[in-house]
Amino acid sequence: MSAGTRLRVDPIACDGRRLCAEVLPELITLDDWGFPIIRDVDMPDHLLDEAREAVRLCPKLALRLDGPRAP
Amino acid sequence: MRITDSFQRLARPESTQVPDCLPRLLPAGLPAGPAGLAGHLARYGPPPSPGVDRRRREGLIEEVERSGLTGRGGAGFPTARKLATVAAGHAPVVVANGTEGEPASAKDKVLLARSPHLVLDGAVLAAEMVGAGEAIVVVHHSVRDVVDDAAAERRHAGSGRIRIKIMTGADRFVGGEASALVHWIERGIPTPTSRPPRISERGLGGRPTLVQNVETLAHLALIARYGASWFRAVGTPQEPGSMLVTILGAVNHPGVHEIAIGTPVQQVLSAAGGASAPLQALLLGGYFGKWVGAEAAATRPFSSAALAALGAGPGAGLIAALPGDACGLVETARVVRYLADESAGQCGPCRYGLDAIAGELQRLTEGRTSDLSTLRRWLGQIDGRGACHLPDGVTGLIRSALDLFGPELEQHAQGWCCATRTPSVLPVPLRKQR
Amino acid sequence: MSVAAAAGGSQGLWFVSRASGLVLLVLFSAVIVLGVSTRLGSAPRGWPRFVLAELHRTLALFLVAFLALHIVTAILDPFVSIGWAAMVLPFTSSYRTLAIGLGTLAVDLGGAVLVTSLLRRRLGFRAWRAVHWLAYLAWPAAFAHSLTAGGDLGIWWVALIEWGSAAAVATAVLARLIAAIRHTAPAGQPSAGYERITPREPAHR
Numbered sequence: 001m002s003a004g005t006r007l008r009v010d011p012i013a014c015d016g017r018r019l020c021a022e023v024l025p026e027l028i029t030l031d032d033w034g035f036p037i038i039r040d041v042d043m044p045d046h047l048l049d050e051a052r053e054a055v056r057l058c059p060k061l062a063l064r065l066d067g068p069r070a071p
Numbered sequence: 072m073r074i075t076d077s078f079q080r081l082a083r084p085e086s087t088q089v090p091d092c093l094p095r096l097l098p099a100g101l102p103a104g105p106a107g108l109a110g111h112l113a114r115y116g117p118p119p120s121p122g123v124d125r126r127r128r129e130g131l132i133e134e135v136e137r138s139g140l141t142g143r144g145g146a147g148f149p150t151a152r153k154l155a156t157v158a159a160g161h162a163p164v165v166v167a168n169g170t171e172g173e174p175a176s177a178k179d180k181v182l183l184a185r186s187p188h189l190v191l192d193g194a195v196l197a198a199e200m201v202g203a204g205e206a207i208v209v210v211h212h213s214v215r216d217v218v219d220d221a222a223a224e225r226r227h228a229g230s231g232r233i234r235i236k237i238m239t240g241a242d243r244f245v246g247g248e249a250s251a252l253v254h255w256i257e258r259g260i261p262t263p264t265s266r267p268p269r270i271s272e273r274g275l276g277g278r279p280t281l282v283q284n285v286e287t288l289a290h291l292a293l294i295a296r297y298g299a300s301w302f303r304a305v306g307t308p309q310e311p312g313s314m315l316v317t318i319l320g321a322v323n324h325p326g327v328h329e330i331a332i333g334t335p336v337q338q339v340l341s342a343a344g345g346a347s348a349p350l351q352a353l354l355l356g357g358y359f360g361k362w363v364g365a366e367a368a369a370t371r372p373f374s375s376a377a378l379a380a381l382g383a384g385p386g387a388g389l390i391a392a393l394p395g396d397a398c399g400l401v402e403t404a405r406v407v408r409y410l411a412d413e414s415a416g417q418c419g420p421c422r423y424g425l426d427a428i429a430g431e432l433q434r435l436t437e438g439r440t441s442d443l444s445t446l447r448r449w450l451g452q453i454d455g456r457g458a459c460h461l462p463d464g465v466t467g468l469i470r471s472a473l474d475l476f477g478p479e480l481e482q483h484a485q486g487w488c489c490a491t492r493t494p495s496v497l498p499v500p501l502r503k504q505r
Numbered sequence: 506m507s508v509a510a511a512a513g514g515s516q517g518l519w520f521v522s523r524a525s526g527l528v529l530l531v532l533f534s535a536v537i538v539l540g541v542s543t544r545l546g547s548a549p550r551g552w553p554r555f556v557l558a559e560l561h562r563t564l565a566l567f568l569v570a571f572l573a574l575h576i577v578t579a580i581l582d583p584f585v586s587i588g589w590a591a592m593v594l595p596f597t598s599s600y601r602t603l604a605i606g607l608g609t610l611a612v613d614l615g616g617a618v619l620v621t622s623l624l625r626r627r628l629g630f631r632a633w634r635a636v637h638w639l640a641y642l643a644w645p646a647a648f649a650h651s652l653t654a655g656g657d658l659g660i661w662w663v664a665l666i667e668w669g670s671a672a673a674v675a676t677a678v679l680a681r682l683i684a685a686i687r688h689t690a691p692a693g694q695p696s697a698g699y700e701r702i703t704p705r706e707p708a709h710r
Binding site: 014031034037 | 265417424448453458
């Protein structure tokens with residue numbers, strides 16, 4: 001576990017573009033309106049790369065990784 | 072009342088009688104208008120001024136910490152901790168929050184209308200404590216004139232070092248949220264902004280900003296004069312002091328009253344003349360609060376600790392009394408529709424979710440559906456997913472309504488409602504054109 | 506070097522320049538169409554949005570490579586005097602000033618889009634987006650350049666590429682404009698064509 005590293009979304013910036021949920025379905029589900037629900041758990045090591053991808057792909061730059069393993 | 076030793080240095084020798092009973096913040100009796108500067112000084116004495124001396128400022132903050140004062144805006148954050156955080160920053164600024172966007176609550180307006188100088192004292196003191204040169208006091212439009220007059224009185228009497236600026240708040244429910252208030256002052260837009268960073272570190276103009284409810288500042292102004300022990304003389308050991316409570320609904324004299332924290336709910340209601348009809352439920356805390364059964368709540372002390380057992384809290388100091396002939400479901404549905412319309416519209420779950428939830432609640436009250444699963448799923452989906460607490464407040468309110476008004480739900484599902492009262496209990500402003 | 510060989514070498518450079526120009530037009534048009542598709546979420550079934558976004562980015566980078574080829578071969582060609590300055594300064598080429606200048610303009614505008622995209626996180630969303638709009642100016646400049654500087658429209662498949670690209674981009678831009686006017690992008694509410702990316706939890710009874 002990348003202890004203490006969490007994926008967080010800025011709800012104001014988020015526009016429901018849904019790219020993040022495609023890349024990281026293990027941690028991100030969509031609510032009934034297409035906005036991401038991110039599981040509030042420490043980032044598993046094997047998902048760290050996908051998480052960084054999701055952060056990079058977000059068209060609104062709404063995602064960020066908080067914590068020691070953040071880029 | 073013994074004034075604490077550390078205060079001998081600050082309090083002027085000719086300080087007047089320490090008020091040793093309630094009310095503390097509001098004038099006793101029913102005066103015709105606001106307390107003028109002369110009356111204010113006659114009652115409370117002059118405020119101490121720590122000036123720019125750092126040790127004296129820190130001493131004052133320590134006194135506030137000893138007093139156990141917490142924010143009176145609804146969040147209940149320890150005031151001394153906020154003061155210390157902002158004081159540690161560079162070029163801070165103080166913002167006094169008197170916008171009171173909650174339609175059912177009137178305590179801040181009443182405080183500003185009756186004791187504006189106490190609030191201004193508190194704002195100036197807070198500015199001195201954190202090392203700010205300016206205090207911005209944002210008030211509800213209905214009391215703007217009173218506060219302007221009070222500020223003018225102070226200027227004529229010889230303005231101190233701290234600049235006071237009075238502004239009118241936006242008439243929006245979310246406009247009272249801390250980041251929304253800063254956003255309103257900076258750019259005239261009363262919507263919350265993305266956090267991090269925290270307001271106390273980077274707020275107005277990028278400077279550390281202290282946002283404090285006006286009632287909290289009024290308490291601060293008295294703690295600075297009379298000390299922590301005096302403040303703790305009423306209230307509970309964990310939640311000391313007094314608070315202002317708006318009491319509305321089926322009571323004989325609805326209005327704002329000052330109570331000691333921990334006063335039993337029944338006694339609080341009798342301060343408002345007692346119930347005017349048999350009560351079925353109480354809304355505690357405000358529109359972000361919770362419904363509780365009237366009998367279950369009656370004997371409970373009005374404090375966070377005691378009300379937590381009922382899943383509720385004092386919130387922004389509000390008790391709405393729901394009589395037996397009103398319908399809690401219909402009242403809740405109206406309030407939720409209003410809150411959904413008040414969404415800033417910035418966050419998807421709030422903008423679309425609250426609207427969907429308001430619609431679903433309406434369908435439930437109209438008996439067009441009896442299935443709660445969609446509503447419950449949506450409540451779970453929006454909880455905690457906004458930039459401010461509007462979604463959470465609404466989910467809490469609705470869940471408490473579903474818990475308490477189960478029998479009403481069944482009745483509405485069959486197409487009838489037992490309420491016979493026509494005017495609503497909970498006030499909801501008319502929809503404005505935006 | 507004999508004149509014929511020199512002429513042959515120059516012919517080669519000119520051919521590569523024009524061919525890479527056509528490829529660039531196709532690439533640039535594809536990049537615009539993909540960019541709009543990512544934004545609007547309109548894609549054939551089975552194309553997740555992140556694939557469109559990545560393709561948009563990858564093709565844009567290919568574009569830079571072909572652009573280098575296109576520019577270098579044109580400038581090195583001894584039969585036309587373009588000059589290295591004309592690579593970035595528009596309308597400074599002595600050979601067909603307007604036609605080449607339009608290409609330079611496209612490079613300048615597209616270059617700004619590219620650089621800001623690479624530095625997106627540092628610039629913040631608003632600054633990035635403001636510059637990204639320039640792409641809608643860069644493409645017409647590139648297209649006008651391809652018509653005036655290329656000019657092989659007599660060949661049927663060149664004309665097909667030119668007008669096909671124009672049609673694709675025009676459709677994409679029109680769709681983008683309509684969505685902007687109707688505020689239908691992004692999809693913020695459940696729509697009929699909305700595919701669930703993750704399985705729905707079982708409904709509670």
